[in-house]
Amino acid sequence: MNDTTDPAAVARRITDRCRQLDLSEDSLAHRAAMAPRYLVHLLEAGPTFDPGGFVRIAAVLGLSRDELLTGRQDAPPGQSGPGPRPRLLDLTEAECWDLVGTHGVGRIALPVRPAPVVYPVNYVVDHGSFAYRTGESAGTAPAEGAALSFQVDHIDEYLGRGWSVLALGSAHYVDDPEDLSRLSGLPGAAPWAGGDRPRWVRVRPDEITGRRLVTG
Structure with missing residues (x-):
C-alpha cells in the first residue's frame, strides 16, 4: 500500500x-x-x-x-526520520573525493557581514579543487583569496542513509585562458542558475573531511 x-x-x-x-x-x-x-x-x-x-x-x-x-515533491530532506540504529562513520580523503564525483551541486559558505551566507552552486572537480561559475557582482563571488568552506552531501530518504563532505580552503579566480577553456568544456560546467556568469572561482581545499551515515 x-x-x-x-x-x-x-x-x-x-x-x-x-x-x-x-x-x-x-x-x-x-x-x-x-x-x-x-x-x-x-x-x-x-x-x-x-x-x-x-x-x-x-x-x-x-x-x-x-x-x-x-506529500510535497519539493519538501526538504529529512521528512522520513532516521533509519534503524543510525551511526556516523568518518570518511578518508580519498573517499571524500570519490563521493563528490566529477561534478554536482554543493554549497558555498562565505564569511560576510553581518553573518556568513550559504549559496547552492553547481560545481566541477578539477585537479584536486572545486570550481564554479559566478557573475561579477553576484553573492557567490567572494573576494580573491577569501577563506571559505564548500559542502556537498547526499541523503537517501528511503533508507535513512547518506554522506556529507566538507572542504575548508580559499577562493581564487581563474584567469588563465587555457584553464578557462578547459573548465568550460567539462561536464556540469553550465550554470544551473543561467544568466551571465563569466567568472570561474576555484576553491582549493586545505582540508577535506567527510562522514557517512549508515543504518542497521
Missing part, C-alpha cells in the same frame, strides 16, 4: 500540517465544513471513503489534493 491510499500516512501529514499552522482538529473540521467526529472517521477510513472531503481539507491546509495525499 502506498502513501496515496494509506490512511495512517495521510492522517500523519494532516496532523503535521495542522501543527505548522497552529490549527486545532476542531478548527480544521469547522473550516472544512464537517463535524469533528466525521473528520476523525474520515482520517481513519482514508482518502477513498470521501474524496471530496479530502479536497476540502487540503484547501483549508493550503495544499493541493496531491500534496495532501502523497
Whole structure:
C-alpha cells in the first residue's frame, strides 16, 4: 500500500500540517465544513471513503489534493526520520573525493557581514579543487583569496542513509585562458542558475573531511 491510499500516512501529514499552522482538529473540521467526529472517521477510513472531503481539507491546509495525499515533491530532506540504529562513520580523503564525483551541486559558505551566507552552486572537480561559475557582482563571488568552506552531501530518504563532505580552503579566480577553456568544456560546467556568469572561482581545499551515515 502506498502513501496515496494509506490512511495512517495521510492522517500523519494532516496532523503535521495542522501543527505548522497552529490549527486545532476542531478548527480544521469547522473550516472544512464537517463535524469533528466525521473528520476523525474520515482520517481513519482514508482518502477513498470521501474524496471530496479530502479536497476540502487540503484547501483549508493550503495544499493541493496531491500534496495532501502523497506529500510535497519539493519538501526538504529529512521528512522520513532516521533509519534503524543510525551511526556516523568518518570518511578518508580519498573517499571524500570519490563521493563528490566529477561534478554536482554543493554549497558555498562565505564569511560576510553581518553573518556568513550559504549559496547552492553547481560545481566541477578539477585537479584536486572545486570550481564554479559566478557573475561579477553576484553573492557567490567572494573576494580573491577569501577563506571559505564548500559542502556537498547526499541523503537517501528511503533508507535513512547518506554522506556529507566538507572542504575548508580559499577562493581564487581563474584567469588563465587555457584553464578557462578547459573548465568550460567539462561536464556540469553550465550554470544551473543561467544568466551571465563569466567568472570561474576555484576553491582549493586545505582540508577535506567527510562522514557517512549508515543504518542497521
